[in-house]
Amino acid sequence: MFRSIPLALLALTATMSAYSGDVPPVVDITLYSKADLAHQDRLPQVRKIYKEWGMPLMTSQEKVMDAVKTAAAHDGMSGVVVTFSGSRREEHNGLTAMFNVVDAYGVRLVDASDENVVDSLKRFGRVGAIESDYALQRATSQKIADAAPALLAYIKNPGSKPVDARAPHAYAVILGRDAVPELTKVLRFHANDEARVEAGNELVKLGASAAVQDALANEHSDAVKRSLQHALLQ
Numbered sequence: 301m302f303r304s305i306p307l308a309l310l311a312l313t314a315t316m317s318a319y320s321g322d323v324p325p326v327v328d329i330t331l332y333s334k335a336d337l338a339h340q341d342r343l344p345q346v347r348k349i350y351k352e353w354g355m356p357l358m359t360s361q362e363k364v365m366d367a368v369k370t371a372a373a374h375d376g377m378s379g380v381v382v383t384f385s386g387s388r389r390e391e392h393n394g395l396t397a398m399f400n401v402v403d404a405y406g407v408r409l410v411d412a413s414d415e416n417v418v419d420s421l422k423r424f425g426r427v428g429a430i431e432s433d434y435a436l437q438r439a440t441s442q443k444i445a446d447a448a449p450a451l452l453a454y455i456k457n458p459g460s461k462p463v464d465a466r467a468p469h470a471y472a473v474i475l476g477r478d479a480v481p482e483l484t485k486v487l488r489f490h491a492n493d494e495a496r497v498e499a500g501n502e503l504v505k506l507g508a509s510a511a512v513q514d515a516l517a518n519e520h521s522d523a524v525k526r527s528l529q530h531a532l533l534q
Contacts, residue, residue, distance in 0.1 A: 329369040330379030332407055337430050343416050346428025348375060348406040353399045361400045368402045377406035414444050421450040425459060436466055440473045448474050452482055462494035472502040484511045497527045504531045
């Protein structure tokens with residue numbers, strides 16, 4: 301018995317502890333390592349998380365792993381990266397006990413086209429790190445102009461977490477001096493301290509130190525001021 305439960309923008313698939321019976325072996329699902337995905341020519345989309353579990357006396361660890369593979373195959377994944385496989389104390393259906401558990405995330409390999417890279421960057425901060433890492437590397441190495449608006453949208457609205465420093469850097473690399481106007485706005489008006497610091501860092505690298513010096517006069521955070529002053533001294 302399987303149950304699918306939405307989890308933020310990812311999906312969590314769990315096997316009920318009452319599961320019984322054999323899971324058909326899956327032969328077309330690859331068990332990837334992070335290194336495997338970093339060194340290939342296709343974009344790894346990471347959009348699903350799988351959590352399968354079973355009572356040890358009823359469901360072996362091998363069957364739990366087969367359940368992950370079966371669920372991933374059903375979802376059209378190319379493979380999975382296993383983040384945990386073993387016994388762990390958990391609570392399921394009101395019962396706290398040791399369960400055989402497999403945690404993994406599904407990976408779908410797609411063409412690393414500009415369109416797919418931009419689509420991944422539109423979800424920056426909301427997809428798996430491997431997907432974001434690959435998309436950023438591809439966008440910067442190829443200087444994909446269409447990726448810049450997606451990165452800027454993330455920089456301006458990073459959600460509840462600090463801005464990832466790689467986004468302002470990628471934006472600056474892709475656009476070069478054309479990035480100066482928007483990065484200057486971020487430096488002067490962004491509510492996030494980290495965003496202002498990273499924008500200032502990139503402006504200095506782009507040779508726009510004057511914009512950083514001007515912003516210092518109105519900067520209210522002593523920590524940001526120190527960071528910007530440090531950048532200007534480099």
